[in-house]
Amino acid sequence: MGTIYFDNAATSWPKPPEVLSAMADCLAEAGGNPGRSGHRLSIAAARLVEEARELLAGLFNAGDPSRIVFTHNATHALNLALYGLLRPGDHAVTTSVEHNSVMRPLRHLETQGVELTVVACRADGTLPLDEVRRALRPRTRLLATTHASNVLGTVMPIGELAAAAHAAGALYLVDASQTVGALPIDVELAGVDLLAFTGHKALLGPTGTGGLFIRPGLDVAPLLRGGTGSDSDRELQPGFHPDVHESGTLNVAGIAGLAAGVRFLREVGIDSVAAHERRLVAAFRQQAGNIPGLTVYGPDEATNRCGVVSFNLAGVSSSEVAQMLDDSFGILARAGLHCAPSAHRTAGTFPAGTVRFAFGWFNTEGEIDAAAAALAELASWAARKVAWTV
């Protein structure tokens, strides 16, 4: 039994071999601490970090690379943005399909005097734009939304949301954890003020990498303060990018791997990745439609989706389905609530959750066929099981 990996929304696997070799090369040959010393190994490490920054700036058209700061993951980036911008008395708007990496900081900030409005999405995860416009007020400091739901795969219209936020005098923060590397993103064109990303999902880098794009001219208070290698005669945090948000030694080997992932994607083309994932989702949805007892959640429109699909099989819990897929078919999926209870409430799948398939560049249509066959087998077993227990 081979392994069919459909958990790319949790973390992508496999990684391109270039990512592994870039990390090994970094540890073997660029072992210094970037930005601290002036010797060749420190410079070599700094070079890797700055190359990665430039590649990422190019990837989502961020212009000035210094406006991309590295973090340990998207959660760290989102906390930096939310705690760095929101103060007691501010109003913030978000959606009901957010991951807890957005929802938990916002719920905590709510206890600190930030007022929060959560705009309800439809059951398929689509966001009513009029409701967002109604929720925005003169006191609104920030609109924060995901770019795509990690449960339903629904893609948000970030250009229209940015325009709505700006029309109300608010800033717009995008959680692009599920989309950077899988869908084309142009922060300049969309008018996004802040964009949080992770390195270990569609960017194909290792865990422990991520970052935040902060539009030029926008100051965000740092989340962490400490050594940066710059302004070392002062005991106050430097105010300039990227050092203001990069205290402590960076994950250089991880960032080197991330850069290799971005280079790989540049060769492939993000449009090709997006088209590939769309094909896989369409193929799965089409085959799933013929399986009795299988309910697929999320929007019907293929253009409105990323490579994430949630479903349930009648009469069997999501965790049981995932366990049987792993044990009997070698298909690896994620069951449950996906760290997004509000998204499941929105879809009507709380507290039971769903089984989630998240496709990536390395998945094939043959794997979709195998998964559909496996689910058909489980469905027929479940139908008999239900009949027998009733």
Place this chain on the structure above:
Amino acid sequence: MDGLITFFASHYALRAETVLKRGGLPAKLIAGPRDLSPNCGVALRFEYAQREHALALLDAQRVRIDGVHHFLPRTDGWRNAEAPEWRR
């Protein structure tokens, strides 16, 4: 190379090196001289005679710099011809 550019952060030093080299100007990263900058990282050596061109390239790429320095021949006693080039 008799010119030296110091930076607020190593990020800019690294980018400056790339920008100058892409622009066909010689450039080399060195450990930032402690007496010129509190940045513990690196500074960039370049040809001082090309400073206008170099600074225009950096400005166009929005690379922030701290200062531009010129190494002049010294007339006091301790300098000697055996010293590293940039100390002469």
